Amino acid sequence: MPANLSPEYKAAEAAFRRTREPQERLVALREMLRTIPKHKGTEHLQADIKARIKALAEQLEGGTHKAGGHGGPALFVRPEGAAQVALIGAPNVGKSSLHARLTASNAHVGPYPFTTQQPQAGMLSHEDVHFQLVDLPPVAPEHPLPWLANCLQTADAALLVVDLTEPACLDQLEAVQSALAQQRVTLVEQWPDERETPAPADTDDAFALQLPTLMLANKADGIADIEGELQVLRELDGLSLRMLAVSATTGLGLGEIGPWLFRHLDIVRVYTKVPGHAADKHRPFTLRRGQTVGDVARLVHADVARALRYARVWGHSGFDGQQVGTEHVVEDGDVVELHN
Structure with a gap:
């Protein structure tokens, strides 16, 4: 029987594929289970999703579930x-x-x-x-x-x-x-x-x-x-x-x-600074090529990302001190000053 997966399920599946963060993967799995059409053609997939939700949830909660249920190593x-x-x-x-x-x-x-x-x-x-x-x-x-x-x-x-x-x-x-x-x-x-x-x-x-x-x-x-x-x-x-x-x-x-x-792996290092101070060149934030100032703000803190109005950038992706928006693509070695 065809699965006939809904657009909502496909969006949840795409979110699962994109992320490597366990908590985000768990959220996506639960959304996949919520939105999957419930009929005989999806029974095997439903069971697979449920098993993955159970294993991942127990690991995130620090439970005792181990590989194979026999005291083996953690699943991730x-x-x-x-x-x-x-x-x-x-x-x-x-x-x-x-x-x-x-x-x-x-x-x-x-x-x-x-x-x-x-x-x-x-x-x-x-x-x-x-x-x-x-x-x-x-x-x-x-x-x-x-x-x-x-x-x-x-x-x-x-x-x-x-x-x-x-x-x-x-x-x-x-x-x-x-x-x-x-x-x-x-x-x-x-x-x-x-x-x-x-x-x-x-x-x-x-x-x-x-x-x-x-x-x-x-x-x-x-x-x-x-x-x-x-x-x-x-x-x-x-x-x-x-x-x-x-x-x-x-x-x-x-x-x-x-x-x-x-x-x-297309790693991009971005260094942050606060207005009036030098950049912190010791611990860069790491992103992938093609990611933006908005992604940098999210790595700093969710509250910073929500309140972000603009940024100033020094480095390869713009002239020194250039004012940019959240969709500005950063390059390796850029220094970013976030403004809320």
Whole structure:
């Protein structure tokens, strides 16, 4: 039976797709349930929405609900920083070692499979911007993670880690992709900086997730011809993902990850100032390219956004001190003075 979804439901679904903030996602889910046509053709979707509402509400309320209902990890990591980036990979590819090296975290690292049992968050710094890097348990057929898709819903991108020295790395990549596909998650090569318009949504599946992904070819320090090995991997793995050779042991390539994420996620840093004072250049507000002065005000405070009359801007998006309205698009490095 056709679903015949209403315009109100489609608007709620679009709001759900846009946001990564858990509380806003919960509001959108409840609106989806309220507006969905109630008939046999939507019964499965209604059940899916109800299950997601229950899990997300219990997590936000600090309840005891865990993955699979058996004391597993939380279903999401609350996003922080400029973007949330998930570390994904097969067992023993070195994800936890990379996470520890990149974030200076105290995550447990061991030379045996499934050392990581639950999501571990840490901050990866690039200049004055911080990315939240989430180390996830390994993805493998023998160790199913039924909660993984829920956890990934808040991610902006993924780093897919592969052990370049492992003869079975292609089989591992195929197993990871298959496990993700079963949970309606696809790793894609297109990043925000390459899109003139937002990527089209899969209208048949509100909860299908496409994550921009960079492949990290780990343990590359032991490879004599790194570029040659990467080329072979590109030709054989069937993925068109960009690749970066790295080593958690020697630090090879690790300094390139932060700049790469900053560039391809289209991050824009905006600094604020109050009239008569210098700008605070220590803690920028982070937005995405195309966002506006009004978005900056909302990040400062909802009350500031409601009362905002105009702003003055110094930087790339206007001449120094130019008076602009709320729809003025900001650029990286702009200083914004908000006037209520």
